[in-house]
Amino acid sequence: MVFETNATVASFGGKLLKLSHNSTVIGSKMNLNLYLPPQAVAGTKVPWIFYLAGLTCTGDNGAEKGFFQTAAAKNSVAIVYPDTSPREARYEGDDASWDFGRAAGFYINASKAPWSETYKMENYIVDELYNALPKEFSLDPVRVSIMGHSMGGHGALTLYLKYPSKFKSVSAFSPISNPINCPWGQKAFAGYFGEDKEEWKKHDATELIKSFKGNTDILIDVGTGDNFYKQKQLLPENLEAAAKESGIPTGPNGLNVRFQEDYDHSYYFISTFSSDHVEHHMKFLQSQDNLIDF
């Protein structure tokens, strides 16, 4: 058993498992949450969706406040809530600010020392958790999607655009959509990668979408009352413009950036639209077998 189950919590007819494991990629212990809908608890292999959280968060925020479980139970899909950075390895300055270091792993593999030693959240998600979880839990190894919020929205979009064969679909809540052009992204990328801006582009959704050839039915929600949107940390308009320039359809069934009147950056916003996002993914996660079953 790779994963230790520290608690099993009943939720919406299914079980939320509070897991920990010794991560090979990160090199130390990591915590995560896994919500199994009733069908998975009963032993059916179900599709699953990564939910990547934002700055300052752990795997608990989405599980406690995102309210994905109601739609997950209804749609027979599991949700995985990983942490946002390594926790046990410590480096000078890793707690100095809330937008770099601990809880700010940005879902990339750092190339600059000392971060390059353990800050490998990209491989942690797309290799280690992706492969290990279906071996131990009732999850379908190929029906996998990804979503996230803010920094985790950046993570979801970029990991999807980099690894289109691994994920059936992507969605994001208020994502950092063009990190190379916003203060959060510039600080993180300079810290984790150094000053090579060509390297930065490989981890930027707005850059990556220009040459993307996969499924571009992508749901993005952004609140018009979101102060980080107003401060141009998120820049979903840049992602949308890049898609249009590249001939990628926008709007419903394309790159669908929905501006939600007056909503902010909080979990009150996420929870309001979490069912929409789960249902977006179900369009791509329901197998033909499932469709025949119903």
Next chain:
Amino acid sequence: MVFETNATVASFGGKLLKLSHNSTVIGSKMNLNLYLPPQAVAGTKVPWIFYLAGLTCTGDNGAEKGFFQTAAAKNSVAIVYPDTSPREARYEGDDASWDFGRAAGFYINASKAPWSETYKMENYIVDELYNALPKEFSLDPVRVSIMGHSMGGHGALTLYLKYPSKFKSVSAFSPISNPINCPWGQKAFAGYFGEDKEEWKKHDATELIKSFKGNTDILIDVGTGDNFYKQKQLLPENLEAAAKESGIPTGPNGLNVRFQEDYDHSYYFISTFSSDHVEHHMKFLQSQDNLIDF
């Protein structure tokens, strides 16, 4: 204006207001949250439900994790989330334990010094908030119900049983149902009231229900995996037995104690059943006018 609105947060088409006011009853500043469904935001007076939180909580826990907003928006009902004790007045020992003093006001008016000076959560709820909120917000002054969790379940049940003319209905999640016979209740009542056990009975749902003549269609959910239930802090079985002995109907449409297999004491439990509770209250909060409208 009695209430200051510190923040307005969009949620499920309505608004969560983060309020504070100088409470006359408590004698200092108190914080609370008020969720207004879309219809109230648009100016229609809507019915409302108090949600009383448990030990260690503030008015934020239910608002962030209880997930009442989804059913509140759907059913056009507002939810009020008060704090659990005075905050500004401080007394020796008020932070010494998590089950007495701060965040453990037990929704009673203390009679023992020094607590009797400000620990008056009973009057704070049933008089001050009850009267002041409809004057300032789009709330119907008579269509009011009450629910709560754990200590707040005790609060909801006892305030309902004491003031049947004020509340149309009551429900509770894992309530402290017989405080005079459990360690939490005995400690709190000894601290707030002294050793007069006849006085204690006036604040105990199991005692109060014996002579209750109002609406006994009461919904209570308790998780069988709840450690506090197992430790006999909650004792819903005593409440149920007292109702039966008093000829009060039990089960659906009576005092309906539902034991939910494997659920614990957490907000994962509450959120799973929060829509059921809102819908329970709507049976009693929908006016004839509303029924005609639909």
